[in-house]
Amino acid sequence: MFLISSSVHGSDEHGRLLRRTLMRYVNLTSLLIFRSVSTAVYKRFPTMDHVVEAVSLSERTGIKHILPSSSEMQSF
Numbered sequence: 001m002f003l004i005s006s007s008v009h010g011s012d013e014h015g016r017l018l019r020r021t022l023m024r025y026v027n028l029t030s031l032l033i034f035r036s037v038s039t040a041v042y043k044r045f046p047t048m049d050h051v052v053e054a055v056s057l058s059e060r061t062g063i064k065h066i067l068p069s070s071s072e073m074q075s076f
Contacts, residue, residue, distance in 0.1 A: 028055065 008019050031051065034041045045051045 024055075031055070 008015055008022065010016075010018075028051075031041070031045070035045050035051070036042075045054065
């Protein structure tokens with residue numbers, strides 16, 4: 001978080017929105033990694049629909065379209 005806030009400059013609305021969006025992507029990436037590694041997290045978020053509901057992502061944000069499908073998230 002500190003790296004993003006120190007790298008993205010600007011105290012205006014654009015800089016704030018960019019920092020917030022980047023942190024949302026970082027948190028979403030962490031969630032997807034934890035979901036593939038931890039059984040407790042996988043039980044909390046069994047499908048991508050549960051992830052979308054929990055983090056309140058909407059169709060307008062476009063994030064749902066970049067999420068991998070459940071078949072792509074198979075553990076090895």
